[in-house]
Amino acid sequence: KQEVTQIPAALSVPEGENLVLNCSFTDSAIYNLQWFRQDPGKGLTSLLLIQSSQREQTSGRLNASLDKSSGRSTLYIAASQPGDSATYLCAVRNEAGSYQLTFGKGTKLSVIP
Amino acid sequence: NAGVMQNPRHLVRRRGQEARLRCSPMKGHSHVYWYRQLPEEGLKFMVYLQKENIIDESGMPKERFSAEFPKEGPSILRIQQVVRGDSAAYFCASSPQGGRGDTQYFGPGTRLTVL
Numbered sequence: 001k002q003e004v005t006q007i008p009a010a011l012s013v014p015e016g017e018n019l020v021l022n023c024s025f026t027d028s029a030i031y032n033l034q035w036f037r038q039d040p041g042k043g044l045t046s047l048l049l050i051q052s053s054q055r056e057q058t059s060g061r062l063n064a065s066l067d068k069s070s071g072r073s074t075l076y077i078a079a080s081q082p083g084d085s086a087t088y089l090c091a092v093r094n095e096a097g098s099y100q101l102t103f104g105k106g107t108k109l110s111v112i113p
Numbered sequence: 114n115a116g117v118m119q120n121p122r123h124l125v126r127r128r129g130q131e132a133r134l135r136c137s138p139m140k141g142h143s144h145v146y147w148y149r150q151l152p153e154e155g156l157k158f159m160v161y162l163q164k165e166n167i168i169d170e171s172g173m174p175k176e177r178f179s180a181e182f183p184k185e186g187p188s189i190l191r192i193q194q195v196v197r198g199d200s201a202a203y204f205c206a207s208s209p210q211g212g213r214g215d216t217q218y219f220g221p222g223t224r225l226t227v228l
Contacts, residue, residue, distance in 0.1 A: 103155035
């Protein structure tokens with residue numbers, strides 16, 4: 001059974017700092033991995049999707065990497081801004097269960113002005 | 114193109130009442146997924162539906178929960194005789210084709226509170 005763990009559970013950084021969020025998964029047989037952002041009281045916004053054959057994806061100040069064999073992914077946020085404050089969720093799609101997403105509990109990020 | 118819509122956004126029920134949560138997928142999407150997020154927990158898959166068919170309900174509690182996606186109208190997640198442990202955020206996602214390569218687009222969720 002796939003399990004996804006995100007560390008740390010919460011993170012507080014001063015504005016402008018670069019930061020890394022971590023995600024690990026127990027079953028390396030994944031189809032893809034996705035990072036979401038969740039704002040309080042709102043839905044999920046997809047940030048980056050990495051296919052199992054890829055090593056990384058970039059969008060603006062965000063960079064996500066994937067090491068499938070070791071079951072790890074990182075989300076790097078450069079030059080953090082107060083608007084980046086949100087909960088960041090990591091989710092994997094298994095090769096076996098083709099449509100189910102397995103989510104971690106998330107990392108709650110606070111960027112202090 | 115409007116995104117996935119869910120209503121109500123907030124729902125309060127007393128123990129023993131019924132809760133009906135609605136999800137309108139994005140235009141052109143015929144695949145709907147329901148997830149539940151309990152307090153301090155990650156989202157958990159509940160059920161996957163296509164129009165008029167339940168494809169996978171392996172994540173649904175065995176009792177009191179049911180889901181449908183009729184030919185016309187929104188998908189409905191129904192919880193009968195709610196208990197306090199049902200208090201959670203319920204998210205709906207939709208996709209155009211289903212399958213591994215399909216991206217799921219999430220709605221804003223319905224926050225259910227059971228008193």
